[in-house]
Amino acid sequence: MSRLLYEIGCEELPAKVCGVILRQLGGDDGEEGLVQRLLAEHRLLPEGGGAVARVLVSPRRIAVLVDGVPEEQTARVHTFRGPRADVAFDAEGQPTRAGLGFARSRGVPPEHLRREVVDGTEFAVAVVEAERRATIDELPAFCVELLKAIQVPRGMRWGARPPGADEYLRFSRPIRWLVCKLGRRTVRFSFYDLECGDVSQGHRVLGAPAAVGDAADYERLLEQNGVVVDHERRRQLILNGLDAAADDGDWFDPGDVLEEAVYLVEWPTVHRGSFPTGKLRLPADVLITAMQSHQRYFPLRERQAALLPAFLYVSNADPAHAAVITHGNERVLDGRLDDAEFAYDRDLAEGLPAMAGRLHSVVFHEKLGSLADKTERLERLAAWLADQHGDTALAEVAGHAASLAKADLVSQVVIEFPLLQGTMGGIYAAAAGLLPAEAAAIGEHYLPLSATAPPPATLAGGVLAIADKIDNIAGAWVAGEKPSGSRDPYGLRRAAMGIVRICLQSALRIDVTALIGEALQGYADQGLAFDRAAVVAEVRAFIWERLEGLLLDEGVPYDAVGAALGSSAGDVPGVAARARTFATLQRSAVFLDAVTAYNRCASLAAKAAGAVSPAAVDSRLFRLPAETVLYEAWHGAVRWVEDALGDLDLVGAIGAAAALRPTVDAYFDEVLVMDEDAAVRGNRLAQLAGVTALVRQIGDFSQLAV
Numbered sequence: 059m060s061r062l063l064y065e066i067g068c069e070e071l072p073a074k075v076c077g078v079i080l081r082q083l084g085g086d087d088g089e090e091g092l093v094q095r096l097l098a099e100h101r102l103l104p105e106g107g108g109a110v111a112r113v114l115v116s117p118r119r120i121a122v123l124v125d126g127v128p129e130e131q132t133a134r135v136h137t138f139r140g141p142r143a144d145v146a147f148d149a150e151g152q153p154t155r156a157g158l159g160f161a162r163s164r165g166v167p168p169e170h171l172r173r174e175v176v177d178g179t180e181f182a183v184a185v186v187e188a189e190r191r192a193t194i195d196e197l198p199a200f201c202v203e204l205l206k207a208i209q210v211p212r213g214m215r216w217g218a219r220p221p222g223a224d225e226y227l228r229f230s231r232p233i234r235w236l237v238c239k240l241g242r243r244t245v246r247f248s249f250y251d252l253e254c255g256d257v258s259q260g261h262r263v264l265g266a267p268a269a270v271g272d273a274a275d276y277e278r279l280l281e282q283n284g285v286v287v288d289h290e291r292r293r294q295l296i297l298n299g300l301d302a303a304a305d306d307g308d309w310f311d312p313g314d315v316l317e318e319a320v321y322l323v324e325w326p327t328v329h330r331g332s333f334p335t336g337k338l339r340l341p342a343d344v345l346i347t348a349m350q351s352h353q354r355y356f357p358l359r360e361r362q363a364a365l366l367p368a369f370l371y372v373s374n375a376d377p378a379h380a381a382v383i384t385h386g387n388e389r390v391l392d393g394r395l396d397d398a399e400f401a402y403d404r405d406l407a408e409g410l411p412a413m414a415g416r417l418h419s420v421v422f423h424e425k426l427g428s429l430a431d432k433t434e435r436l437e438r439l440a441a442w443l444a445d446q447h448g449d450t451a452l453a454e455v456a457g458h459a460a461s462l463a464k465a466d467l468v469s470q471v472v473i474e475f476p477l478l479q480g481t482m483g484g485i486y487a488a489a490a491g492l493l494p495a496e497a498a499a500i501g502e503h504y505l506p507l508s509a510t511a512p513p514p515a516t517l518a519g520g521v522l523a524i525a526d527k528i529d530n531i532a533g534a535w536v537a538g539e540k541p542s543g544s545r546d547p548y549g550l551r552r553a554a555m556g557i558v559r560i561c562l563q564s565a566l567r568i569d570v571t572a573l574i575g576e577a578l579q580g581y582a583d584q585g586l587a588f589d590r591a592a593v594v595a596e597v598r599a600f601i602w603e604r605l606e607g608l609l610l611d612e613g614v615p616y617d618a619v620g621a622a623l624g625s626s627a628g629d630v631p632g633v634a635a636r637a638r639t640f641a642t643l644q645r646s647a648v649f650l651d652a653v654t655a656y657n658r659c660a661s662l663a664a665k666a667a668g669a670v671s672p673a674a675v676d677s678r679l680f681r682l683p684a685e686t687v688l689y690e691a692w693h694g695a696v697r698w699v700e701d702a703l704g705d706l707d708l709v710g711a712i713g714a715a716a717a718l719r720p721t722v723d724a725y726f727d728e729v730l731v732m733d734e735d736a737a738v739r740g741n742r743l744a745q746l747a748g749v750t751a752l753v754r755q756i757g758d759f760s761q762l763a764v
Contacts, residue, residue, distance in 0.1 A: 059104065060193075060241035062124040063273035064201055067235035067259055070117045075210055075230045076321035079120055080289070082208060084113040092207050093122055100200045101131035102193055114277075114287045116324045117374075118259070121287055122204070123276065127240065131196055134188040138164050139181050143173050146182035157182055194240050198247035198254075201238055205249065220250050235259060239273040261285050261325050263376050285324045293320045296372055299328025300356060307358040307366045313350035322354070323374035331355075331388045332368045337395045340402055341485050347475045348394045353387065401470030410486040414465035425537040427584055429464050432529065435580035436460040439525035442576050446568050447521070455518045456525075459499035462487060463522060466500075480504040506556050513560045520560040524568075527553035531600070532577035535593045536586055540600075554604040561630035569628040570598055605630055614641045617763045624758025632706065636757050639708035644764065651716035653764055656753040658722055660760055662731050663747040675748060679741040684721075684728040691721040692749050699752055708756070715753045722749070 071079070085091030093111045097103050104126055114121040140146055146157035153161060153168040161168040164184040174183040206227075213228030227233075227250055236254040238245035244256045256270045260283025268283050270276055277287050286292045296319055300309045319326070337345065342365050349355040355369040369391065375383055405413075418430035426432070440460040444453035466472050466483035484501020488494070495518050502519030503526050506512060514520040531550050534540050541550050561568060574597045578590055602623055609619045614637050622636035643649040680686050695714050702710035731746065733739045753759070 059126045059128060061239075061273040062102075062122070062127045062197070063237065063239040063270065063276050064122040064197075064204070065235075065237040065258055065276075066120040066205060066233060067118060067237070068120075068229065068233045069231040071115075071231055071321070073117075073318040073321035076115045076117070076289075077317075078210065079208060079230075080113055080115045083120070083122065083204075084111075092204060093124070096200055096204050096207070097124065097127075100196055100203075101134060101190075102127055102196065102200060103132065104128045105132050115289055115321065116285065116287055116292070117321060118262075118324060119285075119287065120208075121276070123273070127193060130192050131190045133190065136186045136188065138184045138186065139174070139176065140164075140171075140184060141182055143180035143182055146171065147173075153182075160184065194243055194245055197238060197240060197245045201236070201245070201247065201254065202249055205233075217251060237270055239270055239276070241274075242272045261374075264325055286326070287324075289320055292323065292326050296320065296323075296326045296328060299326065299372070300370055303328045303330045303370050304358060305330070307360055307368070308362065309356045309358055309370050311350075311356055312346060315350050315354045315356060319354060319372040323372055325374060327373050327377045327380070328370055329373055329380050329384050330368060330370055331384045331391070333388065333391055333395060335367045337399065338365060338367055340395065340399060341482075343478055343481050343485075344398050344402060344471060344475065345395070347477055348398050349391065351475060351477055352394055353391055355387070355391065397474060398471065401474055405466075405469045405471055405482070405486060406489055408469075410462050410465045410483065410490045410492075413468050413486075414462050416468050417464060420468060423533060423537060426533045426581065426586070429467060431584060433461060433464055435529050435577070436463060436522070436525050438580055439529060439576060440522055443521045443525060443566075443568060443573075446572075447517075447566060449517075452518060452521065455493065455495045456499060456521045458492070459487075459496045459503070459518060459522050460525065462492075462496075463500050463503050463526070506559060509552060509555050513556065513563050517564055520564045520566065524557050524560055524566070524573075527557050528573055528577045529580065531597055532574060532581065532593070535597055536578070536581045536588045540596070550600075551604065554601045555608070557601060558605045558608060558630050562634055565631055567629040567631050570601055570630065571628055574598060574601075601630075602633075605633060609634060609637050612638075614638060615644070615763075617761055618644065620761040621757040621759055624754070624761055626755040627703075632703070635706045635708055639712070640757060640762070643709070643712065644762070648713055648716045650764060651719040652712045652753065652756070653759040653762060655715060655719040655722045656750065656759040658726060659746040659753075660750045663743060663750045665743075674740070674744040676741055679738055681733075681738060682729055684725045685742070685745065688718075688721050688725045688749070689745060691718055692745070692752065696752060699755060703755060711756050715756055718749065718753075 083092050085094065091113070093113060097111065110126060111122065111124045114123065140160035141156045146154060146160060148154050153171060157171060158168055160182060161171055161184060164186055166184045166186060170184070172183045172185065173180055208229070210230040213230060214232075215226035215228050216232045219226050233252065235257065236249060236252050237256055237258050238254050239256060245254060247254050258268050258270055258280065260266050260268055260280065264284030266283055268279050270279060280287050286295065293316070296316065345365060346357050349357050349369050353371070355371045358366040358368045358370065360366060371387055373380065373383055414433070417433055418428050420429045422429045422432045437457055437460045440456040441453050444456050463483060466486060467479060469482055469486065471482050472479050480503055481501055484497045487497035487500045495516060498516045499514075499518035499522045502514035502516060503522040505514045505519070505523055514523050530548060530553055534548055534550055539548070541548075560566065571594060574594050575590070578588070578593060581588070582590075606619050606623065610616065618640035619637045621640055622633045625633065625636055627633045627636060640649070675689065677686070677689060680689070695718055698714035699711050702708070702714060729742065731739065731742045733742065
């Protein structure tokens, strides 16, 4: 057994590409990576497993280290079935001409043919073992295939296409060297204009070319030349350096700069810089964004308190020149903050209401109008949502906030730092003297920024955020730019998940169908044409898919989610409460009684779907006492079920439905539903349809696996 080293050296890779390559080669979410799969395909894994593969990625190299590689390929046996045994062998058991031909076609001596019974028939069988090559002879094919299999976003090509090549090699950055070692032996092969050998490259400044004598020495040798190959070790070195350099403060990383820094450096050192104390007059979000979005710095604050006029940065340069490098970083940041300060003061002087007056000249979408048009739609939606919630004060706050929510998009700070949209609106609103609730709503209305990020903390912010998100979703459908497959350029899946999460957090029982219709009305008022019914149906399904995914991630069973979505509930909290309750009660006797009562009635009512309605029940057509008993029990349960559902008391609603089971069972024991008299039969089916419709308000129990 030997250690395998395969290194692909290149120009500096983008940090995001490093992560993509790492997941492809090493695997992700329990899936097998390219390295393991190709090792298996080339039979370079030992019998019974045991090989340990590591993928190490840094800006200038991709390294694969595999321990326990066998000296030759593992066995692979193929069994081929030939003619029937009575055709392949004569009476004495010797191969016939057919048997000899079969043996010759499979490359085995005739005496090695075997007999095997398949489905009662005996056949001649040839067992052929594939050639077992020395591992060092198979590795060139493995290395080339692995390199070609790496998929990178926006691959580039460089140099000349080699003679005979079908196409250019495309990679994220030019590949400059290849190294492959099997223990102490060098694996040599050609790939385009590269010759694989044993010479790696050290750090651009701190290292030099290094000949790898043994694959086992690779990481130590590279470290001697200024390269920490293991990305996880680099991450830990950076964390240690940040903790040490923070000194009297706490470093923090709201922009997740750390993950990028790991793949920007090969020899990480952490240093501290500062900026003028006077810049602290700027909002903290402006300072943090200037440090992180442009420069990848880590801000510092007093122990969980105010910002300090200092920052930390990760360097890939010679630590001996840290003072010069720090001074350069300070000058760059100082320039950025000067620009931000000028923009901030100019915005304050203009004021948010004046900015809102300029929105008519900014296009929101070429098919959907200007930002002023969007603002009008937001005001309408926010007022409607507040009205649905039954809160007059909320309507005033959300409506006024909606009128100014998009104003900061024309501010100088947001033009400089787009990540601060909404945030700056809240800051400028407070400076303009708006109510704190209005300023908070404006600042929160883009939240949540991801499927797991915090939603708005205030109710007005949640209402405005829902209005903004449903307007974006409806607009995409109206403009014919709905998401498809993995394509979602406007982040509409995130927006729909945001609506779901806000409704759940704030217990907003807003009918989703009505919400979509109200959003579409804003576009209809602008004179835009679209198929309203089709858009409503598709957008509703789009939002329910997000809720379904959220509930499944919680561990709610699939059938419980399906039963909840099949209910009459039109609001997110109503559906979620049903699914979670079904999952909790699914094995309880009372729940099974409710399910049984529903399914017994629904099975027959479905046969007459569209032919009868609960309103068609005529008690004068009853022929048996059981019909009257069920009729009275059904009507008596209506108030209990509907009142309980109104309060989201699912346990109470299920209890009311379960109480119908004895009556339903007695009904089916005594009543022949499919009576010969058409009027009686229709009346009985209508009554069963009525019971089914009542219980279906709770859930479509036919979807449950019980």
